[in-house]
Every structure is written in structure tokens, then in C-alpha cells.
Amino acid sequence: MAIGYMLFGMFGLALLNVPIAVALGLVAIAAIVLVQGADMLPNLALTMFEGASSFPLLAIPLFVLAGSIMNASSISRRLIALASALVGFVRGGLSFVVIGASMFFAEISGSAVAGVAALGSILVPAMRRKGYSKEFAAAICSSASSLAIILPPSIPMILYAVMAQQSVVKMFVAGFGPGIVGAICLAVAAYVQARRYNFPVEERFRLSNVWLRLKEAGWALMLPVIILGGIFGGIVTATEGAGLAVVAALFISGVIYREFDVRALYKALIDSGTQTAVVMLLVASSYLIGGFLTEAQVPQQLAHAISGITDNKYLILLMLNIAFLILGMFLHSAAAIILVVPIVMPMVLAAGIDPVHFGLVVTLNLAIGQQTPPVASVLIAACSIAKSDIWETTKVNLPFIAALFALLMICTYLPGISLALVNLIY
8 A cells, every 4th residue: 555655656746747756755755754753854855875885886876977988979979980881781771780889889888878879869850861750769778778778788677686686797798698589670670661661771781891891990899899808708707897988988089089088078078977976876775765764664564465476477578578567668777677676586586487587588678668658768868869759759769669578578588688698607
């Protein structure tokens, strides 16, 4: 009953255009005061600070900053040129360029919004000049950028690992298989659309051109090697790897390419600070709700209620998929993870569901949620770049949403796709 009242209050505030982070904080404070008394108010600020000061969470602003540095320099352009040389010969080649470039960018920034901002500003105008509709350009950029949610170093994965008390590195390893399968699913959907609408071929495949673009983007391609190699090699933690990403991005863009100055650094700092503030305020506010619900034993009550319906882990996963798909339509991915994961984890563990597998299921659901209005943060960012209507773009985006949903079903009921590499290494 408590969680019902809290969700009702939160959605009510959200409908009044109150920011999600503020709505979470207000609902949590109201619940704590009503149940535990006003004497608890002096402790709330300390509780919020404690929730936002976890060491693994320090990786979030650093990865966001690395993405902003890439966006402000020529690194994004070089990666796009390489992707075009590799896959531009296919009909509808620019669609495949978007998918390939998004995978490159995801391996560095970990943020879907940063990806669509960096790549969309370059690729959407290019697609428009080639005759693609602005709705299709926004749709493919939006859906492809969501690969950043499942490919390491995914920021939602970091949040899930902290909330579920799991290894960040294991979550990163688990994301490789689903990320590659997801890119293939999106590519199939893009090719079907290209054949249907007779989209043009971007450029003829030439090995000399591939070699030229590879040399130009060589240092940019070193970024994911440095970051992920350091993390998976045990040289640095995920948080230290995020700091390494910033240093490497600054060195490559400023020293190697010499295309990054103080003005660009200032812009990158402002952009990354704004994005980080939104996420960390969500974390701090949600920590209040998590603490209250834990003390009220809501997770245990929920687990008991669902176990009374079924103890089949696949049916439980089905119910959780439905719940997260609905929540993803109304909540930012960070808010959904922080609010819901601590509540359902006791039930997930009791049902024998691997927590790393469940983390992939959660992040895939939220990747779809970022494409489905009314919240749809990534889709809205793409539409603002393409200057397209969100509902018209959503219609065009349906085949790509279907591809992401197919990936969700594959990963939910074939856990080996996400766990095979984890089991092999660990």
C-alpha cells in the first residue's frame, strides 16, 4: 500500500511538470515525516549525501565528461568517417553508419543521450541531404544510441551494479554479447527499411579508403582499448577507468589531433556538469525512498506476494519485464533503476535468477523506455536535433523498437548470451 501511494504521488507531481528528481525527494520526505515523524528531517540531507557519494558512482561524471570532450573535438567525426568507409556501400548505408558509429561512441561515453547529441548533430544533416526523411534520421539515431545502455562502460549498468551490490566489471563483460546482437537486430530492421524506401548507397567500398579512414581514426579507436583494456585487465577499477578515459580523451584530442582548446574544454565541462547534476540529484533523492521502503520491508512483502502467484523464474521475469517496460515510459532510466531495483532484488535472488542476467534485462527494458513517449529522453534529444515531431518519429521508429524488443526477449530467455562470457572469465 505504501509503495502505491508513493508511486501515485510521484506520477501526480510528474504530470504537473515537477522534475523527476524533485518529485522523488518530495514524496520520500512526505512519507518519512508521516511515518517516522518530523524529528527525522535533520537526517535527510546526510542520507542524500551518503547515497550520492558512493565511490563507484564517481565513474558517471567522468564517463560523461569523456563523452563531452569527444563531442567537442574531432573524435566523433573521425569515427563516423571510418564507419562510413566500412559499411557505407550497403543500401541505406548511412543507417549502418549510424549504428556502427554509435557502437564506437558507446564504448567510450556510456551515455545514450551523449551519443545521440554527438552523432546526431553530424549524421542527421547528412541523412537529410541524401534524401532520408527527418523522422527516419531521428529514429535511427535515437535507437542506435540506445546501444550505449548495454555496451560497456554503460552508466545505467554502473547504477544497477551499485543498487544491486554487484560487480561493475561483470556487468560490463555481460554487455558485450547483447550489444553485438542488438546491433545486428537494428541493422536488419534498417536494411528492411532501406529496401522498402529505396534509400541510396553512401559510397563504394574501397580498401584504400578504409585504410585512410583507419589511419585518421587510429588514435580515436585507442580510447575504448585503453579504457576497457585497463578495466578488464585488472589494471584499474571501473571508476579509475573513467578517470583514465578523461585523460586519454584530453590527450588524444588536444595533443595528438590538436583540435581542442580552452573554449572547447569549458563547453565540455558545462555540458557534462549539467548531465551529471541531473543523474546525481536523482540518485540522492531516490536513496531516501530506498531507505524508507527497506525499513518498511516493502521488498520482502512484494517478493512474498509474487511468490504466492508463481515461483517459476521465467514467469517472474515476464512480469518484471512488463513492469519495467511500463515504468520506462514514464521514468528516466536512472530513476527507474534506483527506485525499483532495491525493491525487487530480494525476489530476484529468491527465484534463483542470476543478478548479472537480471541487470541486462533491466537495462534492455530501459533502453526501450528511452524510445517510447511520453518521457523518451533519447528520442526527444534526437527529435530536437532533427526538428521532427516526436509522435511522427515514433511511428517511423516502431521497427527499431521491435528490434530492441526482440533483443530483450532473446536475452531474457536465453541467458547464455549475456552470461557466457562472464562464466568463461570468472
